[in-house]
Amino acid sequence: xxxxxxxxxxxxxxxxxxxxxxxxxxxxxxxxxxxxxxxxxxxxxxxxxxxxxxxxxxxxxxxxxxxxxxxxxxxxxxxxxxxxxxxxxxxxxxxxxxxxxxxxxxxxxxxxxxxxxxxxxxxxxxxxxxxxxxxxxxxxxxxxxxxxxxxxxxxxxxxxxxxxxxxxxxxxxxxxxxxxxxxxxxxxxxxxxxxxxxxxxxxxxxxxxxxxxxxxxxxxxxxxxxxxxxxxxxxxxxxxxxxxxxxxxxxxxxxxxxxxxxxxxxxxxxxxxxxxxxxxxxx
Amino acid sequence: xxxxxxxxxxxxxxxxxxxxxxxxxxxxxxxxxxxxxxxxxxxxxxxxxxxxxxxxxxxxxxxxxxxxxxxxxxxxxxxxxxxxxxxxxxxxxxxxxxxxxxxxxxxxxxxxxxxxxxxxxxxxxxxxxxxxxxxxxxxxxxxxxxxxxxxxxxxxxxxxxxxxxxxxxxxxxxxxxxxxxxxxxxxxxxxxxxxxxxxxxxxxxxxxxxxxxxxxxxxxxxxxxxxxxxxxxxxxxxxxxxxxxxxxxxxxxxxxxxxxxxxxxxxxxxxxxxxxxxxxxxxxxxxxxxxxxxxxxxxxxxxxxxxxxxxxxxxxxxxxxxxxxxxxxxxxxxxxxxxxxxxxxxxxxxxxxxxxxxxxxxxxxxxxxxxxxxxxxxxxxxxxxxxxxxxxxxxxxxxxxxxxxxxxxxxxxxxxxxxxxxxxxxxxxxxxxxxxxxxxxxxxxxxxxxxxxxxxxxxxxxxxxxxxxxxxxxxxxxxxxxxxxxxxxxxxxxxxxxxxxxxxxxxxxxxxxxxxxxxxxxxxxxxxxxxxx
Ligand SMILES: Nc1ncnc2c1ncn2[C@@H]1O[C@H](COP(=O)(O)OP(=O)(O)O)[C@@H](O)[C@H]1O
Ligand SMILES: [Mg+2]
Numbered sequence: 080x081x082x083x084x085x086x087x088x089x090x091x092x093x094x095x096x097x098x099x100x101x102x103x104x105x106x107x108x109x110x111x112x113x114x115x116x117x118x119x120x121x122x123x124x125x126x127x128x129x130x131x132x133x134x135x136x137x138x139x140x141x142x143x144x145x146x147x148x149x150x151x152x153x154x155x156x157x158x159x160x161x162x163x164x165x166x167x168x169x170x171x172x173x174x175x176x177x178x179x180x181x182x183x184x185x186x187x188x189x190x191x192x193x194x195x196x197x198x199x200x201x202x203x204x205x206x207x208x209x210x211x212x213x214x215x216x217x218x219x220x221x222x223x224x225x226x227x228x229x230x231x232x233x234x235x236x237x238x239x240x241x242x243x244x245x246x247x248x249x250x251x252x253x254x255x256x257x258x259x260x261x262x263x264x265x266x267x268x269x270x271x272x273x274x275x276x277x278x279x280x281x282x283x284x285x286x287x288x289x290x291x292x293x294x295x296x297x298x299x300x301x302x303x304x305x306x307x308x309x310x311x312x313x314x315x316x317x318x319x320x321x322x323x324x325x326x327x328x329x330x331x332x333x334x335x336x337x338x339x340x341x342x343x344x345x346x347x348x349x350x351x352x353x354x355x356x357x358x359x360x361x362x
Numbered sequence: 363x364x365x366x367x368x369x370x371x372x373x374x375x376x377x378x379x380x381x382x383x384x385x386x387x388x389x390x391x392x393x394x395x396x397x398x399x400x401x402x403x404x405x406x407x408x409x410x411x412x413x414x415x416x417x418x419x420x421x422x423x424x425x426x427x428x429x430x431x432x433x434x435x436x437x438x439x440x441x442x443x444x445x446x447x448x449x450x451x452x453x454x455x456x457x458x459x460x461x462x463x464x465x466x467x468x469x470x471x472x473x474x475x476x477x478x479x480x481x482x483x484x485x486x487x488x489x490x491x492x493x494x495x496x497x498x499x500x501x502x503x504x505x506x507x508x509x510x511x512x513x514x515x516x517x518x519x520x521x522x523x524x525x526x527x528x529x530x531x532x533x534x535x536x537x538x539x540x541x542x543x544x545x546x547x548x549x550x551x552x553x554x555x556x557x558x559x560x561x562x563x564x565x566x567x568x569x570x571x572x573x574x575x576x577x578x579x580x581x582x583x584x585x586x587x588x589x590x591x592x593x594x595x596x597x598x599x600x601x602x603x604x605x606x607x608x609x610x611x612x613x614x615x616x617x618x619x620x621x622x623x624x625x626x627x628x629x630x631x632x633x634x635x636x637x638x639x640x641x642x643x644x645x646x647x648x649x650x651x652x653x654x655x656x657x658x659x660x661x662x663x664x665x666x667x668x669x670x671x672x673x674x675x676x677x678x679x680x681x682x683x684x685x686x687x688x689x690x691x692x693x694x695x696x697x698x699x700x701x702x703x704x705x706x707x708x709x710x711x712x713x714x715x716x717x718x719x720x721x722x723x724x725x726x727x728x729x730x731x732x733x734x735x736x737x738x739x740x741x742x743x744x745x746x747x748x749x750x751x752x753x754x755x756x757x758x759x760x761x762x763x764x765x766x767x768x769x770x771x772x773x774x775x776x777x778x779x780x781x782x783x784x785x786x787x788x789x790x791x792x793x794x795x796x797x798x799x800x801x802x803x804x805x806x807x808x809x810x811x812x813x814x815x816x817x818x819x820x821x822x823x824x825x826x827x828x829x830x831x832x833x834x835x836x837x838x839x840x841x842x843x844x845x846x847x848x849x850x851x852x853x854x855x856x857x858x859x860x861x862x863x864x865x866x867x868x869x870x871x872x873x874x875x876x877x878x879x880x881x882x883x884x885x886x887x888x889x890x891x892x893x894x895x
Binding site: 161163166168192193195196199200202204206207208209210218219221222223268271272275 | 777790794
């Protein structure tokens with residue numbers, strides 16, 4: 080069973096990759112390279128350590144859920160994948176690596192801008208720009224210098240269809256995005272993220288501010304999107320993790336406790352702490 | 363049992379029996395009345411100030427009408443119809459002098475000595491002399507009649523003053539003294555006959571002037587020395603225009619009536635659109651606000667042109683680029699500027715900046731800058747530079763707030779899509795904070811237009827509308843401002859006089875302008891809140 084990787088449209092690396100880099104080599108059919116690979120990661124906010132020796136592999140074109148009590152470091156890890164933590168003063172990686180498609184994204188030669196185009200993000204609070212619906216979607220492409228109106232039109236339509244929003248907004252593309260409902264805004268943010276055709280989409284509790292109906296729409300969407308994208312989702316809701324993820328990772332106090340196929344984590348967890356959390360004995 | 367006790371406690375709490383009361387008021391009431399009272403005092407004080415301003419200013423228009431009425435009755439208006447073309451003519455002769463100076467310089471540059479140059483310009487000089495002499499007859503007529511009109515006006519004023527005095531005496535119960543006061547009643551009709559009687563002489567003088575000027579113009583056109591001089595040609599065309607317009611004054615003079623009443627609207631337009639602010643003049647006082655408004659605007663616009671780029675880019679830098687260390691240094695530093703007393707700034711402007719700017723303008727290789735070298739040390743530019751300085755802290759602080767207050771998640775969303783810092787700034791942060799920045803600029807503008815000390819000390823205080831035909835050179839002209847004139851003249855005028863009330867009217871206009879700016883700024887901010895959501 081071979082996995083077809085979404086090949087990046089933009090190389091993450093500014094300079095030529097070194098000849099011994101395995102990323103450019105042929106992909107072995109038997110042992111697919113995981114999309115994201117975290118090795119022994121320590122992460123610090125100034126002096127306080129938020130992640131302790133985390134190692135995990137995130138498979139391509141599947142949904143991986145991060146669960147765990149508040150403050151256990153789920154968001155922190157997620158934001159390491161597109162280096163959003165760089166924006167916070169005083170953050171650093173103490174030890175370990177994160178590789179995406181085999182490339183160490185914290186290597187000094189990596190172009191952060193190109194990385195973020197490959198690794199999109201959807202935030203907890205929906206955050207469309209105070210611009211029109213159309214401009215929200217075209218923003219990412221315009222950043223890359225795309226000016227061709229026909230191409231922008233096509234991408235806007237494709238992305239909105241991809242985010243199951245097209246039929247609801249096609250008649251008011253040029254009105255403010257802030258006029259949409261909460262659920263629509265969140266799907267707009269997803270459309271905005273997929274417009275630049277990333278390989279990975281990170282979602283940090285995307286449904287925590289949505290009502291049940293909007294939530295189920297986003298969950299359906301996630302099932303659709305995983306055919307094309309690798310998805311990592313942080314969630315507080317056990318049911319959500321159960322419903323829409325293929326793999327689940329449980330974190331506690333900055334450590335990865337266990338990670339396995341979702342069904343297994345929920346029915347036969349290997350660790351006592353996982354079982355306690357899932358059954359609601361602590362939280 | 364327990365439930366009923368509980369219920370009792372609840373009901374007594376709801377009825378407020380347990381609360382402390384002073385004079386029948388609860389603590390909450392006291393707090394409410396205290397703050398409410400403070401707010402009410404503020405409202406009342408503001409209203410009182412407004413009422414006072416309006417009360418003092420309102421009398422102006424009536425007084426100004428009387429002022430203009432006397433101008434008409436004493437025949438000054440009539441005489442001005444003759445003075446106006448002569449003044450226009452004077453400006454023509456001045457231009458001729460400029461043309462001569464240019465030619466003279468050109469000749470020197472060709473290598474002639476002074477005598478040689480003067481020799482070469484002999485024909486031109488003959489022409490210019492003849493040109494200037496054309497109006498001598500007309501000038502004589504006007505200067506005689508000017509004296510007559512002035513005398514009538516003075517008598518009219520004296521008799522008006524006496525009249526006032528007599529009324530005061532009568533009110534004070536001193537009837538005898540009042541009766542002893544002799545009031546000289548001016549017979550305007552008789553006096554005006556004297557003035558309008560000059561019309562035939564004036565007509566003759568004008569005809570003579572026209573003939574002589576036509577002669578001079580045709581000489582200049584025909585002569586060799588006049589060929590190819592564009593500026594001279596311009597003067598000649600202007601002269602021909604002048605000649606063709608000249609007869610039109612006759613009709614107006616013939617139609618003029620000394621006893622035609624002046625409508626109140628004339629008094630209002632003379633104030634709002636009057637191009638002259640002329641007080642304590644031997645001839646006629648005018649209270650036209652245009653020179654002051656245009657001076658204020660010119661100075662403020664210069665200030666904004668300098669302050670806005672500095673303040674806004676500093677705000678962008680501080681909120682988006684600066685390291686925390688830079689931030690903690692630059693921000694208080696800029697905000698400290700507003701602690702400098704404006705009189706100190708004005709002093710600096712006189713002692714340092716004005717001189718520095720003028721010597722800069724005299725540097726040889728800066729000659730290409732339009733209007734350089736500047737002739738005055740204190741001018742609109744000097745005051746504008748300093749005003750820019752006073753408005754930078756206001757604009758900077760408010761703009762910085764506006765940019766910093768753009769919700770963080772917009773920025774994150776932009777970065778997550780692969781935007782650079784610059785792209786995020788230009789495409790998200792600035793559009794989202796634009797109305798905040800605009801209102802910061804407007805409030806800065808309001809601050810500048812109301813600033814007094816700096817303009818009073820540094821703007822040069824010449825009451826004249828800046829000459830817009832000068833282009834950039836207009837920036838180096840001395841101007842006077844609405845704030846400056848109030849500060850300068852208020853101390854010297856008699857309370858209740860027309861001049862006093864005119865200053866109040868200027869104050870009211872200034873107040874309205876500031877009010878308008880603040881109102882617009884508030885509207886802009888409200889829109890900004892809505893667009894951010
Ligand atoms: N910007 C920050 N600065 C300092 N500490 C932070 C910051 N963000 C998160 N942390 C800390 O890192 C730990 C992990 O936080 P986070 O990853 O947000 O947890 P989760 O998303 O699992 O709730 C918490 O202890 C939190 O206090
Ligand atoms: Mg979180």
